Amino acid sequence: MEYIEPPPALKPEEQKPKEKFLKVLLDDKEERQIVIQKARIRDVEEILELVNAFAAMNLMLPRGPQYLYENIRDFVIACDSKVPVYSMTETKELLHLIVACGSLHVLWEDIAEIRALAIHPDYQHLGLGSKLVEVMKEEAKQLGIRHLYTFTLTEDFFKTLGFRPQDRSELPHKVWGECSRCPKYFHCDEIGMVLDL
Ligand SMILES: CC(C)(COP(=O)(O)OP(=O)(O)OC[C@H]1O[C@@H](n2cnc3c(N)ncnc32)[C@H](O)[C@@H]1OP(=O)(O)O)[C@@H](O)C(=O)NCCC(=O)NCCS
Incomplete structure (x- = not known):
């Protein structure tokens, strides 16, 4: 039997980020209006595109449609209602575009x-x-939650919002449920951060 050595894994700095974002033209003079609202079922596909474009760059966890449908009520989105984009045929179109998203997932009483x-x-x-x-x-x-936490690579961003780094071992075991589904489980580079409300 012949054994072929697999190629060495690429170091993060050698990996080429896969740019999958929709091209947005920001030099457009039209007044734009960004609206923040709760997500709806019709938003699932666009949210997946946004999240998975970052996931392809190893910046966040990839998500699939089942996760999105099951947790759609957790999501808030920001939409630019008048954003011009290039369609597949390179013609300019005005579309409603989800430009940001985030989700709040309740894990336990507090x-x-x-x-x-x-x-x-x-x-x-x-x-x-x-x-x-x-x-x-x-x-x-409003729900009565007393602590927010997140796992992130952008510690400084969350610090500006008052979050503090917290050792994983000090976080309740409940928060590990999501970790067990994460491909980074055995070599996690994310930092746990907490905010007391
Ligand atoms: C991190 C992220 C959510 C920040 O969103 P944003 O809308 O650009 O942030 P804001 O404009 O509210 O930034 C507020 C401040 O936070 C800090 N900040 C923002 N992005 C930062 C980053 N990537 N790293 C470190 N600090 C950051 C800056 O001090 C910023 O102020 P400034 O714009 O005057 O410099 C955004 O860059 C992003 O989506 N990154 C890719 C995905 C990701 O890493 N998500 C994090 C959760 S897993």
Whole structure:
């Protein structure tokens, strides 16, 4: 029997990010209006595209339609209602485009997780990520949740919102349920962060 050595795994800096984002034209002069709202079933496909484009760059967990349908009530989205994009045929079209999403997933009586926070690259550093976290924070408070946590690679972003790093071993076991489904389980590079409400 012949054994062929598999090629060595690429280091993160050698991996080419797969750019899968819809091309957005931001030089358009038309007034744009970004609306933040709860997601609906019709939004599932676009949310998946946004989240999985980041997942392809190893920045967040990939998600599938079953997860989205089952958890759609967790999601908030930001839509740019007048965004011009290039269609497949390279003609300019005006579409409703989901430019950001995030989800609040309740895990136990006093703890909820912020998951799947993703802002389209052309809409980053406009305050949208902070705004979505703020909206989810308010929803958590109204539900009576006392602690929010997240696993993230963007520690500094969450620090600006008051989250503090927390050792995984100090997080309740309930939060590990999602980890056991994660491909990074044995070599996790994400940091656990907590915010007390
Ligand atoms: C991280 C992310 C959610 C931030 O969203 P955003 O809308 O760009 O953030 P905001 O505009 O609200 O940023 C507020 C501040 O947080 C900090 N910040 C924002 N993005 C950051 C990043 N990637 N790394 C470190 N700090 C960041 C900055 O201080 C920023 O202020 P500035 O714009 O004046 O510099 C967004 O970059 C993103 O979707 N990244 C890819 C997916 C991802 O990493 N998700 C994180 C959860 S797993």
